[in-house]
Amino acid sequence: xxxxxVGNHAVAxxxxxxxxxxxxxxxxxxxxxxxxxxxxxxxxxxxxARFIKxxxxxxxxxxVIGASATGVRAFTxxxxxGLLYMHEMLHWAAGARLPIVMADVNRAIGPGWNIWTDQNDxxxxxxxxxxxxxxxxxxxxxxxxxxxxxxAESLNVPVMLTLDGxxxxxxxxxxxxxxxxxxxxxxxxxxxxxxxxxxxxxxxGALVKPDAYMEMRWLQQEALQKVPAALxxxxxxxxxxxxxSYGALxxxxxxxxxxxxxxxxxxTSTARAVVDARRAAGERIGLLKVKMFRPFPxxxxxxxxxxxxxxxxLDRNISPGHGGIFAEELRSALYDLxxxxxxxxxxxxxxxxxxxITPAVIEDVIEQTRAGLxxxxxxxxxxxxx
Amino acid sequence: xxxxxxxxxGGQGTVIASKLLAVALFLEGREVQSFPxxxxxxxGSPVTAFLRVDDEPLKLRCEIEAPDELIVLDPTLIDATDxxxxxxxxxxxxxNTEQAPEEFPQxxxxxxxxxxxxxxxxxxxxxxxxxxxxxxxxxxxxxAADTGLITVESMVNAIREEVPVQIDANIAAATEAMGAIRHxxxxxxxxxxxxxx
Numbered sequence: 001x002x003x004x005x006v007g008n009h010a011v012a013x014x015x016x017x018x019x020x021x022x023x024x025x026x027x028x029x030x031x032x033x034x035x036x037x038x039x040x041x042x043x044x045x046x047x048x049a050r051f052i053k054x055x056x057x058x059x060x061x062x063x064v065i066g067a068s069a070t071g072v073r074a075f076t077x078x079x080x081x082g083l084l085y086m087h088e089m090l091h092w093a094a095g096a097r098l099p100i101v102m103a104d105v106n107r108a109i110g111p112g113w114n115i116w117t118d119q120n121d122x123x124x125x126x127x128x129x130x131x132x133x134x135x136x137x138x139x140x141x142x143x144x145x146x147x148x149x150x151x152a153e154s155l156n157v158p159v160m161l162t163l164d165g166x167x168x169x170x171x172x173x174x175x176x177x178x179x180x181x182x183x184x185x186x187x188x189x190x191x192x193x194x195x196x197x198x199x200x201x202x203x204x205g206a207l208v209k210p211d212a213y214m215e216m217r218w219l220q221q222e223a224l225q226k227v228p229a230a231l232x233x234x235x236x237x238x239x240x241x242x243x244x245s246y247g248a249l250x251x252x253x254x255x256x257x258x259x260x261x262x263x264x265x266x267x268t269s270t271a272r273a274v275v276d277a278r279r280a281a282g283e284r285i286g287l288l289k290v291k292m293f294r295p296f297p298x299x300x301x302x303x304x305x306x307x308x309x310x311x312x313x314l315d316r317n318i319s320p321g322h323g324g325i326f327a328e329e330l331r332s333a334l335y336d337l338x339x340x341x342x343x344x345x346x347x348x349x350x351x352x353x354x355x356x357i358t359p360a361v362i363e364d365v366i367e368q369t370r371a372g373l374x375x376x377x378x379x380x381x382x383x384x385x386x
Numbered sequence: 387x388x389x390x391x392x393x394x395x396g397g398q399g400t401v402i403a404s405k406l407l408a409v410a411l412f413l414e415g416r417e418v419q420s421f422p423x424x425x426x427x428x429x430g431s432p433v434t435a436f437l438r439v440d441d442e443p444l445k446l447r448c449e450i451e452a453p454d455e456l457i458v459l460d461p462t463l464i465d466a467t468d469x470x471x472x473x474x475x476x477x478x479x480x481x482n483t484e485q486a487p488e489e490f491p492q493x494x495x496x497x498x499x500x501x502x503x504x505x506x507x508x509x510x511x512x513x514x515x516x517x518x519x520x521x522x523x524x525x526x527x528x529x530a531a532d533t534g535l536i537t538v539e540s541m542v543n544a545i546r547e548e549v550p551v552q553i554d555a556n557i558a559a560a561t562e563a564m565g566a567i568r569h570x571x572x573x574x575x576x577x578x579x580x581x582x583x
Contacts, residue, residue: 004409004418116424166424167447172405173419174412266447273445354424358448 001177007168008033010138010175011077011103014145016047017183018101021072024052024063029115030165031079031105038075057082061089061102068098069204071195073149076100079165080107080121087125090158094129096205097220099152099159099190103145106265106316107165108353116354117165119265119317123293123325129220131159131227132293134264138168138175140246143238146178150187150234155223164316166354167266178242186241224295231292246291249300253279254286259369260305260343262288262313264326267357271314274362285366290326298333305334311343312369314362316351323379324349346375350382389450390437393469394459397429399514402548403459403522404435407529410536410544411439419444432467439535456497457529458482459504459521464493473497476572480532482521487570500569502528507566511559513552523549527560531567538564 005013011034015023023042027035041047052063057078064074078086083104093100104122108114122132131151135141141163148159163169196204208216228248239245253275254260263271268289278285288304288311290297305311315324322328327347334342346369351357364382390407394400401422408420416439423434436450452472461483463469470493473479478498481490484506487499504524514520523545530536536544541564542557549556 002412004405004412004420115426166421170424171419171421171447172408173444174417269445269447276445356448358451359446 002174003177004172005138005175006033006170006172007138007141007163008105008170009037010142011145011163012037012041013175013177014142015075015101016041017142017178017180018073018075018146018149018187019184019189020047020049020075022050022052022064022067022074023076024054024060024067024074025076025078026054026057026060026082028057028079028082030107030169031077031082031103033169034077034103034105057085058089061086061093064100064102065089065093065096065098068093068100069096069196071190071192071197073153073190074098074100075102077103077105079105080109080115083121083125084109087128090125090128090130093158094220095216097156097223099149099156101145101148101152101159101161103141104160104162105165105169106162112353114353115165117167117316118352118354119162119315119325122160122162123317123319125160126294126325129157129224130294131157131224133159133161134291134293135161135163135168136246136266136268136289136291138163138171138173139244141168142175142177143242143244144246146183146187147231147234147238149190151227151231153190154230154234155226156193157220157223157227162265164266176242176244182241186237227295228292228297228300248292248297249304250289250291251304252287252289254288254304254308256284257286257308258284259310259312259366260286260288260308261362261365262290262311262326262330264290264293265316267314267316267351267362270357270359271362274359274366277359278366293326293329296329296333301330301333302337305330305343306337307341308343310346310369312346312348312365314351314357314365315347315349316357318349318352318379323347327378344374346380347378348380348382355383387438387440387442387444388455389453390439390455390457391450391453392435392437392457392459393463393467394433394435395429395463396427396431396433397518398433398459399520399522400433400459401427401435403457403525404437406522406526406544406548407437407536409548410526410530410540413540413543414536416441417443419447423449432463453477456480457525459525461485464490470496478532480525480529482525487568491573494570494573496572498569498572500528500532500567502563502567504528504563507559507562511552511555511562513555513559523556523560524563527563528567530560531564532569
């Protein structure tokens, strides 16, 4: 069944099809429709889940942590300041190895008070131990919500998927809603290895002394390093059953490219149109979409960019005092490539606080990347009027 | 690709209208993308929404700067805002008004103009209050008739899918609007007008 729906409802449909058992969430623009739709589904019985109302995002994450620890499938969604308010609990969810899935509707951080999109909310959760997957279309949002549970539960790591505020959250487009029976076959009921159970008591979250803490982090790191291969296998299953897949990294018209645009989120989609036009004009320009930001797909990135002369990274985010965050991660990943095979990397900062990224903006990025032999600075700001 | 921009005021159902059109066009087998101008809506303030339609999957994800068509839900916006900003020459404008298209010579100079009294139709069918009629289904019917892109069947099915209340009244309003549309072709500008523009 194909339906025209906004990204926020694609999130809700994904959670419903994944048969989540506990939801706890607090509304915030532009995520509110996720909460509204899920509570509507819970109220009318189409989603037989427990919806726990809370007074804050910190409590929402605490509630899904408790729920997930009992072995059920738990879900939440937030955005911007709401996500920041969850920060402490995000670390807890990951450290406790709970396979929670959440959707973050990417929205800028105030001040200046701003409800529009950029990635600073989710990227500032980089070191919490959550897998991060950046989506490009509403279809990808729905599919990824379901796949995220399979990934999370296979390795006991929490997964955050993100969608750009308004550009996906409030944009209506056709979305194939997969058949529930097929989804059930793809994602059976969660079987937790350890759970809070009154009949078989265990202690959780106890004091861990220096003799064991590092081993817990080591095991967490080991699990996260298995994510790329696990996601790949899950995506292949999804493709076999539903005919679609996305990849941690996607190269688009990248063969023989002299210049690759590196994108994430909805900018990818507009950039595809620009690449199509440039290719039609005979120019060797392609695109690399980074869907998975954590764990960072270092090996895949090295392979995709090895020997490409120039790469232009489009960052809708800023690490103040440094530069665009995807560009930073890419520089780090590419450092070990031998001289001559390492691309000249141009890091662009653009589209902050929802400033529109039109084809003209991307054309500007291409021209700037072609113009200089080397970037003049690590953070090249596009369209800013100082 | 066809790009539309809708202008209305908060409370008129402008964003729902763009979604209704998207669903109806989707039911006709098109690829669609509809979205509001991203902002904070307030009752009575100008609201803008966008719609892209194509036979191929849509790639652009940015606001529409140069629309092919405009739909104006509140005619007072024509003088209050720069409504034709970016409109492609020879484009189309559909206006909710009692007036005839010929009464908009400044718009006819650069676009084809159609008019429909969607407000009157909405009021007659009891959609919204008299002070704040909900005109989106009447606009859908008018657009279907004006462009020939949407069959009656898809129009009715879109209303059934998207409008939660007064389904019969909404279908009746859309159907009445189909027959109430008036159209005038672009007359272009005289050389003198071009020089002055």
